[in-house]
Amino acid sequence: MRKRTILLGIAAVAIAGFAVAAGVFFGLFQSSVVAKDVATPLTADEMKRLAPRGAYIATVADCYACHTAKGGAPWAGGMPFQTPFGTLYATNISPDKEFGIGNWTRADFHRAMQDGIGKTGANLYPAMPYTSYRQMSSEDVDAIFAYLMTREPMRVENRKNELAFPFSIRRSLAFWNLINLHGGGFVPDDKRSAVWNRGRYIVDALAHCGECHTPRNLMQGMKAADYLKGAVIEGVEAPDITKEGLTRMGFQPLTLAQFMKSGVSALGSMTNQMFEVVHFSTQYMRDEDLTAMSAYLFDLDSMPATSPAPPAPAPVDVPAQVATAARATYDNLCAGCHGANGQGIPHVAVPLLTNVSLRIASARNLVHAVLHGIPAQRFPGLERMEPMPGFADLLDDHAIADLANWMRARWGGQQPNLTAQDIAKLR
Amino acid sequence: MTIETKPFSLSINGQKAGPFEVPQGMMMLDFLHEYLNLTGARMGCGQGICHACTVIVENKDGSLREMRTCITGAHWFADKQVRTIEGHAKHDANGKLVALSPVQQAFIEHFAFQCGYCTPGFVTGATVFLEQLRREPVSRAKLDEAIIAALDKHICRCTGYVRYLEAVRDVALKTPGLVVG
Numbered sequence: 001m002r003k004r005t006i007l008l009g010i011a012a013v014a015i016a017g018f019a020v021a022a023g024v025f026f027g028l029f030q031s032s033v034v035a036k037d038v039a040t041p042l043t044a045d046e047m048k049r050l051a052p053r054g055a056y057i058a059t060v061a062d063c064y065a066c067h068t069a070k071g072g073a074p075w076a077g078g079m080p081f082q083t084p085f086g087t088l089y090a091t092n093i094s095p096d097k098e099f100g101i102g103n104w105t106r107a108d109f110h111r112a113m114q115d116g117i118g119k120t121g122a123n124l125y126p127a128m129p130y131t132s133y134r135q136m137s138s139e140d141v142d143a144i145f146a147y148l149m150t151r152e153p154m155r156v157e158n159r160k161n162e163l164a165f166p167f168s169i170r171r172s173l174a175f176w177n178l179i180n181l182h183g184g185g186f187v188p189d190d191k192r193s194a195v196w197n198r199g200r201y202i203v204d205a206l207a208h209c210g211e212c213h214t215p216r217n218l219m220q221g222m223k224a225a226d227y228l229k230g231a232v233i234e235g236v237e238a239p240d241i242t243k244e245g246l247t248r249m250g251f252q253p254l255t256l257a258q259f260m261k262s263g264v265s266a267l268g269s270m271t272n273q274m275f276e277v278v279h280f281s282t283q284y285m286r287d288e289d290l291t292a293m294s295a296y297l298f299d300l301d302s303m304p305a306t307s308p309a310p311p312a313p314a315p316v317d318v319p320a321q322v323a324t325a326a327r328a329t330y331d332n333l334c335a336g337c338h339g340a341n342g343q344g345i346p347h348v349a350v351p352l353l354t355n356v357s358l359r360i361a362s363a364r365n366l367v368h369a370v371l372h373g374i375p376a377q378r379f380p381g382l383e384r385m386e387p388m389p390g391f392a393d394l395l396d397d398h399a400i401a402d403l404a405n406w407m408r409a410r411w412g413g414q415q416p417n418l419t420a421q422d423i424a425k426l427r
Numbered sequence: 428m429t430i431e432t433k434p435f436s437l438s439i440n441g442q443k444a445g446p447f448e449v450p451q452g453m454m455m456l457d458f459l460h461e462y463l464n465l466t467g468a469r470m471g472c473g474q475g476i477c478h479a480c481t482v483i484v485e486n487k488d489g490s491l492r493e494m495r496t497c498i499t500g501a502h503w504f505a506d507k508q509v510r511t512i513e514g515h516a517k518h519d520a521n522g523k524l525v526a527l528s529p530v531q532q533a534f535i536e537h538f539a540f541q542c543g544y545c546t547p548g549f550v551t552g553a554t555v556f557l558e559q560l561r562r563e564p565v566s567r568a569k570l571d572e573a574i575i576a577a578l579d580k581h582i583c584r585c586t587g588y589v590r591y592l593e594a595v596r597d598v599a600l601k602t603p604g605l606v607v608g
Binding site for chain 2: 331332336337348387
């Protein structure tokens, strides 16, 4: 009798568990932040009025960069995203009726942007930052929708994602959302200034900074406890952009705002994905929005009138043998462009003696640049940096470890603790 | 101010040279010009962009590598086998010119230069490319694409690229084993 009760109990728990899992799978527990009134379509006049604002919001949200493949048709998708689960391709968001969003309603668009649910009811993959856009105001979502509908339709078919099972099942994202999709719309903090709140809205909602700069958990959801503390994306580090992290890198509120506007500074140049962000987004942002972002990231209620550069980190000693080997490598392969004393050449090569990549705790970005180089980059205002060659085939792991240790200790105040094995892992 | 120097030796155009006492941080181009009077490698941009300053480093396995001398320190070339533009043509024991290299000859036949400033770099680049073809031949259909990929980084301000391409194509097609199919 007792055995039977236990078995029945186990069966009941199993059935309940299955029912809950099925409920999650079919979206019963999916919460929505989409406003009820979006069922009413926008009038033609409203669409026309909202479109110019949408152009700006879409720029701040950097929609174009992800939804346009390199050399591809504008807004037609195709940009690949390497994830630990496989490759995802951005979709066509031009107003093409067959392949794009030409047949989408206002409500469809809101659900995609804020709940991560596409027109057919299928889940979107969270490479589309709906976890951040969830905080976007309903008016801003409307504005982007109105703007996208003014773009030229592009008849470009969407590429099929290349994902491993079970990630290829879109429904499985219902479980992901249950764990990783939190909160409702943006709620201003009435104890803080309008500038701070505007900055937080841009950082968290529109510009979705946390998507790259916040570390992710095993399921690739953002770890709320490590908000903006830096993460590795496609082999390079999106650094810690908390107030502490920014200060350690040598930023001050005004220099950070200027860096986002121009992409270059004495602290280095934007590279990798952040270069694209400057190229398509931040350079076009209004000055007041850039300073608001900077104020929020530095946790300030108003921007200071001046921002003196913080002192350079104190150099750290390195063993003489390492210094000798590294100095020879530096003189032979780096000094031609970066200067004998790391001073750089204006409009050609960034200075190293004040460079962020030498100050951050991880040597990943420095080693990545040494191994693979950096392509030529055009920045706003006719500024340009010449290409940096990669040295993966000229320098062995020991030589790179010595070089990185010496430069980081000399100019970044970092302990020379990199080994050849560390470099081998980063190759 | 004292200038720190360090000795080094190298092989240059088949001849052992050195040891030379050379300032640490002196660029190879300055060393070639000032210490060896080998002025064929040109100072163009001084930033590693135009490739007019390239020389060949001959690896132990016989493969060749282009190196830009305006941004590479002289000491990097210590104990290496270096070939400059002066080392391409054949000379007899008295120093008399016997024959140009196939690349140099083809450049003349195709008038593949105008002002000639970039030509030493193109000779270097084309020579390295043809040596690479010897190891990894390409199909006729892929030849032009391969030439462009190899020489793309060399800049010619007179825009003589088509003639350079035609000259290199000519050598590749006439030399047995470089192009297949």
